[in-house]
Amino acid sequence: xxxxxxxxxxxxxxxxxxxxxxxxxxxxxxxxxRIIRGVCGLMICCIGLAGLYWFLHSPFLAxxxxxxxxxxVCVTIVFGVMLSETDEPAQEKQRSFxxxxxxxxxxxGLGVFFAVSRLSLGGxxxxxxxxxxxxxxxxxxxxxxxxxxxAFELISLVLLVAILGALVIARSGRTKE
Amino acid sequence: xMKFLTIEPVRVLLYLVGIIAFTAANAAYLVLAExxxxxxxxxxxxxxxxxWAGILQPVADGIKLLAKQVMVPPGTDSLLFRAAPLMVMxxxxxxxxxIPFGDTIVACNLNIGLLFVFSFGSINVMALMxxxxxxxxxxxxxxxxxxxxxxxxYEIPMLLVVITMxxxxxxxxxxxxxxxxxxxxxxxxxxxxxxxxxxxxxxxxFFICMLAETNRAPFDMAExxxxxxxxxxxxxGGMGFGVFFMAEYANIVVGCSLATILFLGGWQxxxxxxxxxxxxxxxxxxxxxxxxxxxxWIRWTFPRTQFYSLLNLSWKILIPVSLVTLLLTGVMMKxx
Numbered sequence: 001x002x003x004x005x006x007x008x009x010x011x012x013x014x015x016x017x018x019x020x021x022x023x024x025x026x027x028x029x030x031x032x033x034r035i036i037r038g039v040c041g042l043m044i045c046c047i048g049l050a051g052l053y054w055f056l057h058s059p060f061l062a063x064x065x066x067x068x069x070x071x072x073v074c075v076t077i078v079f080g081v082m083l084s085e086t087d088e089p090a091q092e093k094q095r096s097f098x099x100x101x102x103x104x105x106x107x108x109g110l111g112v113f114f115a116v117s118r119l120s121l122g123g124x125x126x127x128x129x130x131x132x133x134x135x136x137x138x139x140x141x142x143x144x145x146x147x148x149x150x151a152f153e154l155i156s157l158v159l160l161v162a163i164l165g166a167l168v169i170a171r172s173g174r175t176k177e
Numbered sequence: 178x179m180k181f182l183t184i185e186p187v188r189v190l191l192y193l194v195g196i197i198a199f200t201a202a203n204a205a206y207l208v209l210a211e212x213x214x215x216x217x218x219x220x221x222x223x224x225x226x227x228x229w230a231g232i233l234q235p236v237a238d239g240i241k242l243l244a245k246q247v248m249v250p251p252g253t254d255s256l257l258f259r260a261a262p263l264m265v266m267x268x269x270x271x272x273x274x275x276i277p278f279g280d281t282i283v284a285c286n287l288n289i290g291l292l293f294v295f296s297f298g299s300i301n302v303m304a305l306m307x308x309x310x311x312x313x314x315x316x317x318x319x320x321x322x323x324x325x326x327x328x329x330x331y332e333i334p335m336l337l338v339v340i341t342m343x344x345x346x347x348x349x350x351x352x353x354x355x356x357x358x359x360x361x362x363x364x365x366x367x368x369x370x371x372x373x374x375x376x377x378x379x380x381x382x383f384f385i386c387m388l389a390e391t392n393r394a395p396f397d398m399a400e401x402x403x404x405x406x407x408x409x410x411x412x413x414g415g416m417g418f419g420v421f422f423m424a425e426y427a428n429i430v431v432g433c434s435l436a437t438i439l440f441l442g443g444w445q446x447x448x449x450x451x452x453x454x455x456x457x458x459x460x461x462x463x464x465x466x467x468x469x470x471x472x473x474w475i476r477w478t479f480p481r482t483q484f485y486s487l488l489n490l491s492w493k494i495l496i497p498v499s500l501v502t503l504l505l506t507g508v509m510m511k512x513x
Contacts, residue, residue, distance in 0.1 A: 063296040071299025079325045
């Protein structure tokens with residue numbers, strides 16, 4: 001691969017594309033007033049993130065990002081929007097103390113930004129010697145059931161609670177007719 | 178010169194060009210095959226004016242579609258309206274990059290090729306739905322809502338079947354899955370009844386889910402012509418509509434390729450003769466087109482189902498059966 005002319009530049013360009021897609025998608029998601037465009041931004045952002053994971057030698061994680069966030073989460077959000085939203089841009093409602101709320105948002109945003117920057121710039125970065133695993137089915141299965149079994153079980157518990165919650169809400173809506 | 182062609186990036190680029198050409202040719206000529214098949218089944222000749230036996234019909238259709246203006250009706254969300262055809266066409270092209278057509282004929286031999294196909298295949302729903310939503314048309318929005326509930330319902334048995342296959346094969350590399358099925362048709366995953374007596378049932382579940390995921394009849398609730406005009410594509414004209422149509426056939430090609438690889442032994446010869454190299458690719462294409470013909474045949478033989486029976490089929494029959502096969506495979510693998 002390295003003997004191909006401009007290989008480094010091409011790799012760099014693809015990396016910039018992934019970063020740009022992530023940032024652009026995030027900006028669309030945050031700035032658009034129509035919720036459906038916001039979801040599209042989220043989707044673009046997730047695809048860019050998947051590209052970044054791919055660059056970090058985690059193709060399994062990258063594909064899971066697309067399968068779950070684009071294929072499931074975004075679709076569910078859009079479905080929810082479709083059933084409820086009229087897709088008119090939101091009415092400009094002047095909130096009391098609007099400036100104060102804005103200031104609070106800016107402060108929180110800046111705080112998070114500086115905290116994350118400080119962590120990522122100042123923290124010690126361990127460079128892994130090789131890939132964590134080869135991404136094969138066996139390696140992933142072993143990792144999920146040994147090293148990360150607690151996290152795996154916790155996530156399944158969270159999902160169970162979510163399903164039960166959805167059932168409770170749906171049921172109560174049905175009986176109160 | 179030959180050396181230049183085998184450098185990795187150049188090779189991948191050439192493969193991508195080939196895949197795009199393959200997809201476009203398939204989309205064009207599968208439409209003709211579909212119309213010819215429909216004609217045959219309905220006892221009429223089908224398109225037979227353009228060229229010999231209608232062989233130039235796709236070219237004529239293509240020119241007509243390209244020459245039409247792509248209208249963006251007022252009141253639509255014009256950005257999403259234009260973006261949806263792009264999003265619907267890209268995923269099947271990406272999926273074909275990891276499909277092995279022969280022992281060495283694969284653009285990108287990924288270790289997790291199976292997951293790759295499924296993750297990009299899931300974008301298709303989103304694109305159809307956005308197209309329908311951006312059209313701001315009652316028919317299109319009803320169609321979008323149907324697409325989502327149908328795809329969510331059929332994604333579950335499909336993935337359960339794929340998990341069963343993963344347990345049997347132990348790898349997500351599509352080439353490796355085919356290599357395990359070498360040595361005659363009784364070694365194909367379809368007939369591996371000693372691993373799981375329900376293996377043929379698994380294949381049927383996979384095929385039904387594939388039909389539903391690609392929105393083909395009898396599950397074509399998304400573009401039920403007699404009730405929803407053209408479903409999600411009602412407002413699209415010209416090549417905008419053409420791209421949706423091409424994507425449908427590209428998705429059928431991807432789905433049938435996957436069924437061939439997972440169950441019918443991919444490029445392996447059924448009786449052990451004429452195997453390897455280009456013969457392998459020929460066997461793959463024979464199996465692929467046999468499945469595609471079955472898809473066309475089913476479309477013109479069965480009427481469209483009702484929407485609730487479509488959902489009942491998935492939630493009450495396919496999901497329980499596929500869970501049982503999953504469990505049975507696990508138990509049999511542990512015991513044997």
